[in-house]
Each structure stands twice: as structure tokens, then as C-alpha cells.
Amino acid sequence: MSLTAAVRGFILLLISLQVVQSQNVWGVTFTSREICAVKGSTVEISCSYRYPSRWKNKENRVEKTFWFVEKKDGEPVDLTTDSEYAGRVEDLCENNICTLRIRNLRERDSAEYKFRIETNQDVYASEPVTLSVTGLQVKVTKTSSCSGSCIWADLECLSSCPPTSRPSYIWYKNGLKSTETRESFNYYFYPKESFACAVKGYENSPSPSVCVNGQACNTVAYSERSICAFKGSSVDISCTYSSFEDNVKSKFWFSPERSYQDLSTDYQYSGRVVVLSPRRGSTLRISDLRDSDSAQYRFKFKTPSFEWWSDLPGTNLTVTDRELEVQVIGSSSGPKLVCLSSCLLTGHPTFVWYKNETEIRGETSASYGKYVDSANNYSCAYDGHRSRSVYAPKLPLVLMSPSGDIMEGSSVTLNCSSDANPAANYTWYKRNQKLLIETSQLVFSSINSTGSGQYFCTAENKLGRTSKSFFIDVKYAPKLPSVSVSPSAEIEEGSSVTLTCSSDANPAATYTWYKANQTVFQGPEGRYNFTSISSEDRGIYYCKSENQYGENKSSPLSVDVQYAPKLPSVSVSPSAEIEEGSSVTLTCSSDANPAANYTWYKEDEDSPKASGQIYNITVVRAEHSGSYYCGAQNKLGRQNSSLLILFWKEFEYSGAWKSAATGTITIVLLAIILIAVFLWFKRNKSNGGEKPDNNAQLNMGPVHGVPSDTAQPAEEQHDLHYSSIRFPQNQEEALYSNIGRVQPHRQTEEDEDMNEYTVVKTPGLRRQEDAEDLFALYSTVNK
Structure with missing residues (x-):
């Protein structure tokens, strides 16, 4: 029954106001500070509370709230653990609003009730709320006498708790319900008559019957209005009665829910009912109680001139x-432990307490008074009946469904169970993080790799x-691999380089590295090491990660190896005969990263001739003859090419110029003839007098006119290039140049056959063409 209903009926409020108890920001708000209630009814005392979120510079959180009654020893006791209230009290709290509900109120429940807040930082107790428990009484006010033995009087139904509304009342005359519904009325009354009153809706809590006219009248008073008993046990239901006449003809007990006949003659109670009749009283004893025995029992007596009616409620x-x-x-x-019964036991029942199945001597109260150790189990007993033991949760059992390997994307459920009394509450954690799951099941509708x-x-x-731990191992194919190169800065040739491939996978992936679709490495680590990387290692790489559930390929990784220029190569264009006055292009190229910068030099000159990969001589003249080389350079180093040696001569073919040219050519030809003869004799000697082929050109050594500073030591000698120049009969005929490679080691007979020769032809000077073919002019490029 709610407090509102109780007040409407007969739970009376002396003061209705809002009271806030506060200490800084601590506070408790009551709807009333004084409450009056009728014996046997239910009352609710409600409050709301507040507290500071921080207290003493620390976080302040509520750990416990409870209601208590101040005791003489000063220690507040939670009413839910007090044996005086066992089975009758409920503490209902939600959202900082708490309600104390007390059922079957007794007069000794009258007290001052307080609300207590305990936090991790402090304790706060409210001011008291006063509860008064009282019964109804019939007040008789005699006004006058009437003829005979009657009197005129006023009757009023009173309580120490004045009502806040005007309820309806029920009046009983000699146990018979009357038609009067007012709180008070006046009438004439005779000595044998008794009256009782009740508030409508609370008929089971009527006032005692009183004699209006005189001290003797017909009354019945029950010892208990409500009794609870165990099935199979025995119960005594008692009352006292008085009769205006001493001659009581009959008395018996009956149950109006069944019939109005004597229970001792009811076959359903046969052999189970005994009526004890002390003086001016009666006790109904029912043994071997059954569920069907739950009912209201009333007492009735008769005299020769009177019968007690049965409307007044009994037990x-x-x-x-x-x-x-x-x-x-x-x-x-x-x-704290409290032994509760399904019945509200009356009087001062005696309990027996057990710890680990052993009886504890001296513990007879409904509340266990000793220290409770969570390692033990406890139980209580009353009237030969024993409760179940209570104990802390046992080690939980965690089962997974379905069993076996857990695949990514599948549904997984963990079930946790623990033997505990009271039943355990379950909380799930992943590592040390609390999950928002407070049930015995943890469900993954579609588990992913992060669920491991x-x-x-x-x-x-x-x-x-x-608590109990459980490991979830989610299996899945490799995720997209990530690739990296170390060091991440520019990679120089000869340095140590590591390519790393990693992929999230379970079980762990194996890795394969590819370069241009060619496998270069395979292993479980995913690291491909170059102890000394070279330019040939540059290119596009990618890796593949795979396990038994699938595979995945990485994005491409470009490896750019930087290195100093390699030995430059040089070339002359055009490669055919070059005429005086025409243009010549010298080209230098070198493999380098980053790309090389080129500079052209002429030997014995301090200043560069040109910069860039290509050196153009737009008009060839005599002063262009000499030794040329190029230099290739980047930030990692420099490399020079081999020497390119070019000889250039000019001739005047008319007048004095032609005479000078003729004389010069004659001298040159004579020198060549002498050299050729010398070499021919030398060759015949080395060949044992074998005669050379007339159609073959003569093998000749280096031209002695080459400057000595171009010579290199044998171990440093570079590749040689030969160039020949044709001198024209006139200005329209062209010079031509052929360039060939000569090996840097000592020539042998086989090597000489591999040499390329460049011939200077002078067709305008001599008519003997066969002899002209035998003379050659050699020009070398010395690296």
C-alpha cells in the first residue's frame, strides 16, 4: 500500500511540508517530518538526496545508503538487517530517490527514522522523521438517560492521528455491521450492547469493542489480526470474549469463506481441529496445516437471549x-545476514545459525551477529526447517559457442556461469577495460580481428x-600489407638496405618479395636485406602475404639506388669521313644516378672546352687537333672518359699553298714508308719469314708523334681509339675518321688482326694506287 493511499485511508500526516537538510551541498528532502499510521497497516517514508561530486578535493561517489533508527549504543543499524523488522521492511532506491516501506505496522514501530549516505570520502545523516503507530478507539460521551436502563450518548471513532481527509467509517454493533458511516453519531444505547469502528478499506484493523452503557456487555477481542504459519505445522488462533449473560449455551469457530458451521464438525478439518476453552477465552488449534487452511477465522457464542454476530473481522x-x-x-x-521466513513470525522466534554445516552456539536472533567471511557458507533454521546456504561465487565456467576455430565475421557467444547464492551478477572485461555487458552472455554477432x-x-x-579468463583467437586472411624501405633517406650504392613487409594476419603470414614479377625472397619475417646494394638492384618491388585463409598483395615499392657516374663512353659523329670545314659532334655518356653533369676538356688546357653531354665543333680547323676527354660528375662522385686524339692538317692546292702541301706530304709519305718497311721486316722475322697477304693492310704500332704525356703505365693504360684523316686533292674532298677500340694489354698476333685501322689517302699526289693502299696514318685516343 502506498503512502498516498494510506493517507487517503487512515495514515495521517500531522505536518505536510518540504524539509531540506543540508551541509554545504549535502542534502536530504522529505515530504513530511511527522507521520502517523494505523497499527497493522503499511507506511512509506520517502526522501530524495544530493551530495557533492567532489569532496575534500577528491572524487566523491556514493557507496551505500540506508535507513536506520537511532539506538542507545549509537551505532546506526540498517533496518533491513534488524531482526525487529525482518520480513516487513523494503528499502527502494532509484535515481537518488529512496523509500522505506514498513508493512504490518506494530505499535513498537513508533520511532524516529533517519536516512544515511555513505560515500568514499565522508558520511552524512539526515534529521529524523517521526513515525507514530496507533489504533482506533471508540470514544463514548454520555449526554442523558432515557426510560428504563438505556442512555443517550455520542459515539466517535478516534485516532491519535487526525485525518487529512474525511474517510468513511464502518460501525459494528455486537459484531453486526450497522448502516452508520459517519465518524460520530448519537443514539440511545442499552447495557448489553458493544460498539466498534473501522475505517472503510481497512476493515481488518477495527477498534476494540467497547461497552457504551455500563461495564458488562457482549464483546469478542482477537489476540492477532493476522497469523502466518508453515504448511504441515500447527497454529493457535485465540480470542477473549465476554457475555452480558453468564449462561453461554454454545461457542465455536468458523470460517466465513467456507460456511458458518462449527469447524469441529467440518470434514475437511476432521482430526486436525481442537478447541481449547480457558476461562473467558477460546483457542482454535489447527494441526497439519494445508494450503486450503488459509482463511479468516471468527468466534461465535450464544446465550438464551443473545447471539454474537459474525460481521466483525476475526483472524x-x-x-x-x-x-x-x-x-x-x-x-x-x-x-550482514538476516534469516527471513515466508511468514512474518510473531513474538520473538528463536533461530539456529550454521557455518559450513556446523551449528553456531549462541546465535538465536534473526540477524547474524558475527563477522561474515566470504570463504564460508552460512544457513539458518527455524522450527526444524533449514534454509539454503549462502556463499560467495565459485570460480566461473566460461564456454564458447560454437566451439572450434573462430573465423572473422562469424557469430560467437561466451557463456559465463558460477555457482553462487545469492545469484551472481556478471561483468565482462577485456584486459582491464570494463565492457558495457552485465549479463552472463557476451555475444559477438559478427566478430572481427579486433575481437581477439x-x-x-x-x-x-x-x-x-x-573471475575467470578466456582467450578469443580470431582467424583471418592477411590484411593489405604495408611495405617500407630502411633507411628511408636516399639509398646510395654499396649501403645496407632492408625492405620490410608486414601484414595483420592470423595465423601469421608468410611473405614473398617480387621484383618485376620475379621472386627474389620468401620467408616468415617479411624482411628482404641488401648487405651492399648495387645499381642493378633498383626497380619496382612488391610483396605478397599469405596464410591458409587467403593472400594479399602490397602496393608497389620503388627502390631508387643512387651511385656515382660509371666510366663515360665517347663517340664522334659523323662516323664517316670528315671534311675540313665541316662540323663534328663529340658525345659523352655515363650511367649515373642522379644524372651526371658533363664537362669537355682538351688536354693541356686549363679551361673546359664545353659543358653538357654533347660538344659540337661547328667548323673543323687545324687547331682542333689534339686530345679530348669528358668528365661526368654528380653529388656522389666523378669519372673521366678516355682520351680522344685527333690530328688535323691543312693544305693549299694552288700556287704556293699547293707547293707547300706537296712538300709536306712528300716528307710525311717518306716517313711512313720508312716506318712501314721497318715494321714489315720485323713482322717477317717474327713470322719465320712468312710472306704477308698483299691485300691486307699493314699492322703498325702507335704513332711516335703522339705526345708523351698521354702515355699511361701498363696497369693504368686505357682503351685506345684509332682515327684516320684523309687529305683531299682539293677543298671539296672530305676527311673521314674511323674510331676503333684497342685492348690495353700487349698486342699479340691475334690481337693485331682484331685492330681497326684508319687510312689517310692522298689520291691527288700519286698515281700508284696499289702503293697508296699500303700506307696508313694512325691516330690513337688514349684513355
């Missing part, structure tokens, strides 16, 4: 199974907690 009997329960209540000093890890199921009740 309500409730028969339940023998159920005892140990209630565990948390407190700041540890868990260590999980903990914690089972907890008010006696203790324990």
Missing part, C-alpha cells in the same frame, strides 16, 4: 511452504567476487 491465517531464506545485506563494515584478446568474466554477489 486471518496464511499457510505457506516452509521457506527460510538468508538475506545478504551489504554494509560499510561488511556483509583476453577476456574476463567476473561473478559477484554481496558475499564476494571471483
